[in-house]
Amino acid sequence: xxxxxxxxxxxxxxxxxxxxxxxxxxxxxxxxxxxxxxxxxxxxxxxxxxxxxxxxxxxxxxxxxxxxxxxxxxxxxxxxxxxxxxxxxxxxxxxxxxxxxxxxxxxxxxx
Amino acid sequence: xxxxxxxxxxxxxxxxxxxxxxxxxxxxxxxxxxxxxxxxxxxxxxxxxxxxxxxxxxxxxxxxxxxxxxxxxxxxxxxxxxxxxxxxxxxxxxxxxxxxxxxxxxxxxxxxxxx
Numbered sequence: 001x002x003x004x005x006x007x008x009x010x011x012x013x014x015x016x017x018x019x020x021x022x023x024x025x026x027x028x029x030x031x032x033x034x035x036x037x038x039x040x041x042x043x044x045x046x047x048x049x050x051x052x053x054x055x056x057x058x059x060x061x062x063x064x065x066x067x068x069x070x071x072x073x074x075x076x077x078x079x080x081x082x083x084x085x086x087x088x089x090x091x092x093x094x095x096x097x098x099x100x101x102x103x104x105x106x107x108x109x110x111x
Numbered sequence: 112x113x114x115x116x117x118x119x120x121x122x123x124x125x126x127x128x129x130x131x132x133x134x135x136x137x138x139x140x141x142x143x144x145x146x147x148x149x150x151x152x153x154x155x156x157x158x159x160x161x162x163x164x165x166x167x168x169x170x171x172x173x174x175x176x177x178x179x180x181x182x183x184x185x186x187x188x189x190x191x192x193x194x195x196x197x198x199x200x201x202x203x204x205x206x207x208x209x210x211x212x213x214x215x216x217x218x219x220x221x222x223x224x225x226x
Contacts, residue, residue, distance in 0.1 A: 004156075031212060041200070043216040055212060091157065098145055098164075098206055100214060104156030 003027070006092050006103035007074075013082045013110050020078040021106040023092030025069075031055070031095040032069050034077050036088045037105070043091075049075065082110045113140055113215045117203045120221035124193050132188040132220045134177075134203035141213060146179050146186040147204040151219075157202070160188075193224045 005024040013019045025032045034046040047057035049069035061067065069075035079086055087110045093100040117134045124130050138144040148160040148170075161170035166181035177188045186203060203217040 033212075033214075041202075041219040043214075045214070048212055095212070099147070099159065099162055100206070101159065102149075102157040 004092055004094055004101055004103035006090075006106050008106060009104065011106055011108045013108065015082055015084060015110055017082050018078055018080060019082045019086070019108055019110070020076060021090055021092075021108070022074040022076050023103055024074045025092070025094035026096070026101055029094035029096045029101065032075050033093045033095065033100060034061075034067065034075075035091040035093065037091055038088050046077070046090075079108075082108075084110050086110050113138055113205065113213070115203050115205055115215050115217035117201075117217035118220045120200075120219070121223055122220055123223045123225060126195055126224055126226050127192045130188075130190045130193045130197075130222070132201055132203075132222070134186045134188065134217060136184050136186065136203070136205045136215075138184075138205055141205065141207045141215075143207065145206045146177070147206065148175070148177055148186075148188050149202040149204060149216075150199045151202070152199045160201070193222075195224045195226055198222055198224045 003026045007022050031050045033048040036044040046061045048055045066078045089105045089107050091105045093102045114137045118132045145164045147162050149157050150160045151157045161172040163170040163179040166179050169178040175190045200219045200221045202219045206214040
């Protein structure tokens, strides 16, 4: 079983509010990913990190999200101003040998 | 582009019957695709079920099997005899095996096994 820890499991925010979620990757896994899974089960890549540095991110993440993965602290993903369309399951995964290991996810509901 | 297409669910199967969930992929920008099956059991997170990195090889786990077929670009998931505890959502995925960190997921197939 994966040892990627995500908190909180559930998050409820109003439109315009900040929404912050955290992830502790599995020890020894060098790359950390964030995905958004919508109600149609589609996965959208958001951002990934290696050794605290951003490797890749999509435009939406760059414009509306704040993300970091400091050493010796949990990684975090924060939506600066939540919108209804941000309601989704946010999945953190860490990668070893080109294989993703997922956390249980944070389910965000934006009212 | 890169894509994964899998059996549209829900799929309902009686206990002890055989199962096949189809998965086909297109890997135009991924030079060395690795293929995966993930599973999400009710109330749980997404777990790796099996992985195959070499064309022609078969992966297996928990009674499930999948063979990486480069000719037909397929990676179908099979099980000879399902159990109620196999009820879950199954995702086929492909990933870059050469460090590009690109992964593409199918839409998932919900499996319900009835007694």
